[in-house]
Amino acid sequence: MSDSDAPVFDEAHIGETPLVELDVDVPATVYAKVEWLNLYGAPYGGGSIKSRIAKGMLDGAEERGDLTPEKTVIEPTSGNTGSEIARLASARGYDVEIVMPDNASGGKIGAVEDAGAEIHFVDADLGYDAVIERCEELIAADPDRYYRPNQYENPDNPGTHERTTAPEIWDQTGGEVTHFVAGAGTGGTVTGTGRGLHERGDVTVVGFEPAEALHAIDGLKYLRTGDHYHPETYDESVLDERVYVGTDDAYDRARELRERYQDDEVPIVDTGQYDESTVRDELRVDGQFVVGTSSGGGVQAVHELHAESGLSADDTIVIVLCDRGDKYADIPLWEDYLASDAA
């Protein structure tokens, strides 16, 4: 068991995240789930969409008896799943090892380190599949020592979204949601939430993926050609439509949102489990509305959807703001903005 003095995060602050309305230049209403309110109060840009599945996968493994106190939890991740597993598993008393590309953002690395987890860095130039392979090598060398939640294969990943994210979106929109749009990394968000929304009503589920193999949209996986590892958690039969998003467009959309809400408040549709002033404070970083890279991708995906299928004023679209932009202060998306605004 870990003797780290990592802070104990309140798992009650996972799920029931706020819904806000975004001004997107399409003829439809666009809402967004603000997932960085998960693990409210956590440093390094708060929690993320991955707080949900970290809890769901650890709960499932403990219930099944797959995860027992002497095990070390290990996971390959580009960052968000790693930080959330590190935070929750360390707080539950487990040793944790995280395998990450060496270009992961400083905020994500800091969150893993602060949780007291060990990090194995892999040369980012080798591609993301090399991160997964390194994790598999570590487990093969000492199989009894490790428990790997394996977000790429674990049914608790989409299952958590089916149980939590989908009913929240349905209830918060009063059943008016017509489209759900989410990016695919493991595909857990779009698969699980998509299934849960299909069970409830006539909702078009739209998955988006990076357009370029060498993209820089954090958390998303290039799957356009068949020579890449395809996550089992990504059930493409759930998708009604699929669009592709370029990195430059995703970054431009994120910057557009920041400019749009420079002076205006972001309208809050539902505060989730938080009070309104907490949500207002959490929506901004030093007064700026800065979202993460895949959130900008979500806005661009709505534009791509409109270009391909034509949206109307009757449509109500929900996208996901997976994490907050200050996690990306050291990458090209926000480094200039945050540096100059802080000055």
Ligand SMILES: Cc1ncc(COP(=O)(O)O)c(C=O)c1O
């Ligand atoms: C910031 C961010 N956005 C989107 C995703 C994709 O979510 P999913 O793995 O559920 O497809 C991830 C996954 O790591 C992420 O970290």
